[in-house]
Every structure is written in structure tokens, then in C-alpha cells.
Amino acid sequence: MPTMPVSDKIISLNRIDLNLLTIFCLIYSVGSISKVADMLDISASAVSQSLRKLREQMGDNLFVRSGNTLLPTVYADELYDNILPIIDKLATLLPLSSRIKKRRLTLYTESFVSPLVVPELTQKIVGMNADISLLHRTAELNEAKITELLNMRQADVVFSTFSVESSNISCQKMSDMTLVLIAAKDNPLYENTVTEEMFRDANLVGYNTKNEKIIYHRSIVDKKFRSSERCLLTTSFASILLIVSTTDCLGIIPEKVFATYSGMYQLKKLDTPFTLPQFSIYSSCRKETNKMLFSLLADFYSSQSA
Template identity: 90%
Template structure:
């Protein structure tokens, strides 16, 4: 293949409007013409017209519609990977460009997984001295919601109890989550073990969630071993820990949470006459995820205490 002189290469680039490429990167990032229009304060039709021009110049459809989102073609993936570093570099040369060096990663978790993931992930970022900052959000998650968050570019990585199967997403198991039954150390009703009868009559504080897996396992335990409803359902681990530490109530929490806060809240772990359910924690992310996030997740695991 003949190499063009630099001047001829530059001349050839004049045939492409740089604005079209920057617009392409925005559509690729958010997966929505209307959202890009809102970001730029222009009409959706203007965005659509620009995309049509770029499609004609590139000879590729670039995006295909799937429901309410635009999914990139294979050519669009390659184009984005090649031009994004160039546009990022050009942006830093602008006189009014931001001098912020960190790359922000948006992280979603189910609420009860947050204390198992976010502190360790933040610690690793600090230890790596990387140019990454985290934005953490919680949501009630299922496979459909996780797929939507990632495909719509609303999240970079999602931690959940769901193993997501999708052609354009990757999912890896991070760890197993073991649950334990806890009580206050000075609770006069319980020693180190509870019987089925004691558990059946106990005031039990529970975690309020829409997670189908947890609801299913909880219903099995309640049907077989409970004679009354839980005295409290809450989305706050802090509330569970505080109430258990100050009352005769029992609570069920992840073992890692117990290991971290047992001393602070003066808690003890109780042996049960039945096995509490165990869940796995997975991380899900887009396959075209950048190298920074790959390096961050490469050896990251949510370790339970041994």
C-alpha cells in the first residue's frame, strides 16, 4: 500500500466534517439521537441529518435501532476506537478545555451490594493512583435493567446478583456472598445458636428488596421456619445493624458486612439449624470497555472473610 505524503493526508481529511465525527462519538456514547440533541441544544432532526451525511461518507449504516436505543455496527465500533483518542487530544488543545484529568466511571449496584463492592473498589483506585473517579448509583436491578443501563451508556459497570447473557456485554463472577444471622452480643434471649422454634418466634429485621432471587429464597425460609412477618423491612444496612445492636431483634446480613461492623455495633453471629442461602456477585460491562476499566476489574474481587 502506497504511503501518502502528510500534506495529501491532511487534504483528504477536509472531505470529512470534524463536527460529524464529534457528533458520531456522542451518539455512540449515549445511544440516542434525542439525548444528543438535548445535550447540544439542537433539534433531533438536525442530529439525524448530520448522521445521515456521515453514513453516506463512511458507506456504513453506523447504528441500528433496537427499541429506544441505537446500537453501533462493527464498523462503528472500529471507527469510534480510532477517532476518540484523536478527538480527546484535540479537545485538550482548546483554550477553554477542561483541565480535569480524571476519567469518571459510573457504577451501579443493588443497594445491599454497595457495602460489599464500593469501599474495596474505591480503595483499589486510590492504591493504583489512577486517573479514575467513581460515580456510584443504586437501583433495583434485574437482567433487563442491567442490559438497558449498559447499552444506553448510563453505566460503565454494574455489580449485581445476576449473570447477564448478551452478545455485546461481558459478565464475570466476582465472588460468592454468604449470609449470616446476627444478634447483639448482650442479647439475653440467644446464646451462640438458635433453634427452629426460637427462629420461628424471633423478631426479625429484614432487607427490603425487589431482587427476585432474594425474595424467592426468603419466601422459602419464611414458609418453613417463620410463624409471623418480619418486624421491619428496610433498605438501610445501617438501620439493620443499629436496631439489632439496641434490641432483641435478629437480622440476616452478608458475612462481609458482619465482619466489618461486628465490633463497632457489638454484634455476634448465630449458628442456625438450617442453611442460609448464598448468592454470587457479578460485574457486567460493555465488551468495548476501555483499558482503564479492564485494568481496574482485572484482579478485583469481592472477597468474603475466611
């Protein structure tokens, strides 16, 4: 089958402006001309003009508007899938790229998810001796915020209790988070179990969050089994562990956190007369995640589900 000579292929590329393709990829990722303009520090009209030129060259509309979002056409999906690996490869060949020794992985989590993910992921990176550094940030998350963080390239991966549905985001269930009721080992008020009456009158330390799932389940438990407000709400797991270990307070934490820190803080697990809620932890990242990061995350997911 005859093929085009290499020289002819190179000459044919002269008709395509690489800048137009990079702008196309950004619009595809964030679905907004104004957001791309902000990212590139150029005017929205300049982005629109570039998109118009590419539409003319490709003979396809590329995007259709749905509310405030630009949705890709079938042709745009195919174009994106084909040109993204090329742009990714070109980026690694730039002189600036060769001087960067480490690839920084920006990770966002909900605060209470941090101790369930960050230590093991850091250990995995160190064990792999990979050229990756980790930047971890916490935030109050929901599906819209996660989508924005990933599409605006503010995060490489997000771990949360939310399953995100988006055409350019890959979301995977990592593990289930089971909660347990804890007390200090030498707490004189409780043996290995608590009754409804004990729980109703106990001084209870709680986790302060805007996560609607947790707020909903907590309200159900409080309405049925509590006679007073929690004595403390905090966003710090360390504070919960320390307060429970040094007072007669009870606390509710993920079982995985208990397994890790029960010895250090001298804690015990109490049986409850009701079932505590269970949550799932999901990881979300852009579908075009770089191969090294994809391999790292795949290995990490495997260890979490084992």
C-alpha cells in the first residue's frame, strides 16, 4: 500500500497551526472559551478566532453550545484522542522539560480522606523511586468542584467520596470506608460496647465537614440516638484521636485510621447498637493523565483493593 513520503508529510503539516491544536485541547478539557482565555492570559475573542480558524481547516464545527458549556462533536472526540499523545510527546522534548528533574503530582482530598490515602501514596512514590514529587492540598469538595479542579489543571488527581461523571474525567472506586466508634482504652465509662442510652448521653467528638453525604447520615444518627449536640466539631483527625485518648469522650473515625493509630493513642473500638454508615472513596483524574502517573495510580489502586 503506497504511503506518503516523510518529507511530504512534514510539508503538509505546514498547513496546520500547532497553537490552534493546543487551544482546541484546552477548550475540549474545560468546555469554556473564557476559561481558556484566563489560562493563557489572552482575550476571549482571540480564543474564539483561533477556534473559528480550526473549524474552517477541519471542516467541522468541533463544539456545540449547551448552556454555558461547549460540548465536543464526534469528530472533535476523535481529533482530541489522536492529537493529545502527539502534543504530550512534544512537550517532553522541550528544553525546559529536560531541566525538570521531578514531575510534581498535585493531589487534592477532602480532609478526612487524607489519612486514608496520602501516607500510602507517598510510600508508594518513595518505593518506586519515581521522579515524582507530591503536592497535597485539602478542600471542601463536591462533583462540580472536582471537575473544575481537574479541568483547570489545578489538580492531577482528586480523592473524595464523590463519583464524578464527565466525558474527559476518569473516576474509579478505590475502597470502602467503614466507620467505628472509639474510646480511650482506660475509659472507665465504657467496656467494649455501648447501649443506646450510653450513646445518647455521651460526650461525642465529631468531624466538622460540609460534605452533604456525611451531614445527612450524621443527622439521622443524631435525630434517633442523640439528646445533645456533640461536645466538639473539628476538621482535625489528630485532635479527635488526642481528645478521645485523654478524656471520657467518644469519637467516630474510619476503621482504617483506627487500625493505624489505635496503638499510638491507646484506643479501643466499641460495638454499637446500630450500624454506622459506610462511604466509598473515589479517585478522579483527567483521562489524558501522563503514562508515569497512570502507572503509579494503577499500582496504588491495586494495593488499595487487595
